[in-house]
Amino acid sequence: MDGDGKKIEMFQVGPCQDAYQFGFLIGKRFSKLIKTRLATDFILHNQLLPFANNTLQSQSLLQTLFDNNKKKFPRYWDELLGTAAGSAVPLLHILLINFRKEILAFIPKEGAKSYSADTLDDCSDVLVVGESMAIAAHNEDANVALVGHTYLIKRILPDGMFFVGYTYAGELPSCAFGFNSHGLAFTLDSVPPAEDEIMAGGIGRNFISRDILESTCIEDAISRIRSSEISVGHCYNLIETSTRRILNVETASRKRDSIFEVGEPPFFHANMYLHLQINQVHDENSISRQKRAAALPKKTKEDFLSLLGDADDRKYPIYMTGPLLHTLCTAVFDLDEHTLSIIEGNPKKGDVSHVFSIKRCHGDHPNAI
Template identity: 70%
Template structure:
């Protein structure tokens, strides 16, 4: 109980904006979370032992220059936001650059010089449920051990008054994990509309890793962090898809897209060279976790949370506790209650650290700290 309380307190929320420009937003975020960003940089063994040494080699120069040029050209405002984060936190921009392009760089580090801390496959787990009795999306956010205690929530208020809330890794763009906004996009949102209600609701999304084959990676493409930052501001499902499709990514990613008016659910997987598919590609890890999920009872929200907390399969547990991968938190989007909840610790125990209202009656966002009884 005490450890859960400590973890809840470390997940801070910072409201920022509206700002004069993107650089200012990034600067204020970096300044506010300077301690967490510096701590993450110092303890991130992948950065210290893999990325930084590689960045000092002649082989890295063309790759880093291409990443900088292409992403700054495609997303100049988000690039300024990243630059502001570095300056606000007092961390060298190279360090911020490397952690934001971690996946786009690691593939080009010679295998013979990689250490045992090389980034494992980050496989988050998602449950998407629409039925007469419930409409929820639940997501385990799994990441490297270096991210424990190095995450926070950003509520970014845009110049037009609309906002997004994003679970953010220290020093990275919001959000490489999950988030929602007030723009009305029915993207990655499971919704049970009540009679007489019209569709203008906040949107939410969760993201999943798609580990690519070596020959599928394109050097110097658009970074996944920039794409996910961009869809935080998407205004419709078509807009979200266009933003995803228009980015010539270096490595792929997975997006759960759900059209609220028809309840059509798509798992969209992307790959380099602008390839997009609507079928799920499963590796051994995903198959194992799906098979385990199939034998567990799933009749209520509590059943689904228990499923996400399951760790019986020692090789591929759904809820991860190390040694390299950890489940940082679980988020539950409940469209009947119109809430987004964040659960710290094993979701079987139901320790809710944050609850956000996503009510259609208000464009504002609220959060509190509570425990599920």
């Protein structure tokens, strides 16, 4: 499970006296995982740290990026300070992995005409809202360095509400998927805007998704996404169990976005813009997965799991097992059952490791069932 035979650990935190304490407790609990993740992250060591240490080139970008995000989201910034202190790792390393996409986009690449940062995460989603079924199923794909370096965080907030986020070691909850006690959930897909479509020093995607975890409803989540001047681009699949809605939201810099409401026809999303009109990097991996998904049956939940477990295309499989990219787990949100199921291993096998109840509640704390 989680690629190393171990079930993903869930850590319940809170209520906390402040954001720093929240981050500190996570850092302390997962110090070993955070340290080993940082030690084996070749993108951190080969690209991010060399760039950060080249002060003439990077000082202005990093200072603007850090200042803008600290000003916009001071609580989440304090969470990262706490995580660094609790895990006893350098703060710069924690900041670099949390802003990796916003920094990689501006590291010069010889001969590159467009932004094509080394892929750290690719994901696939298949979504449907029909009369008989309302499902959001998501493959969480990441660089092989993340295998065995993830955990689940359940945060009890001061008002009694809570959220649960699947979390990469050392990062804010969650750059992957999560839900809260307002019945609001999300999954995330990376998208690659072209070089002329990105903006230096904008708000980091990790900070925006952390903010969505505290949304009270799907409209509030959209408002939180739109309130931030994102640096690169991102795709959010917003899920609301109480209204049985799924929205696919594609975003880009300069506060551009496009919202597609998922309906009866199954909707597959890989790592490319499908409805926001924007110049983007040509991604053979995503194009291949889109074509393969279009050819597979998508009538039942079992079809969805089979699709996300498909590895027939050896070069660009939907279910990834390396050498560079690895499917860490599959998340299945069932809007009629009001559940999130996490499957570790190929979803075709249906090896469910966690099941959570997702319902709008008022101060009670349903645990995993």
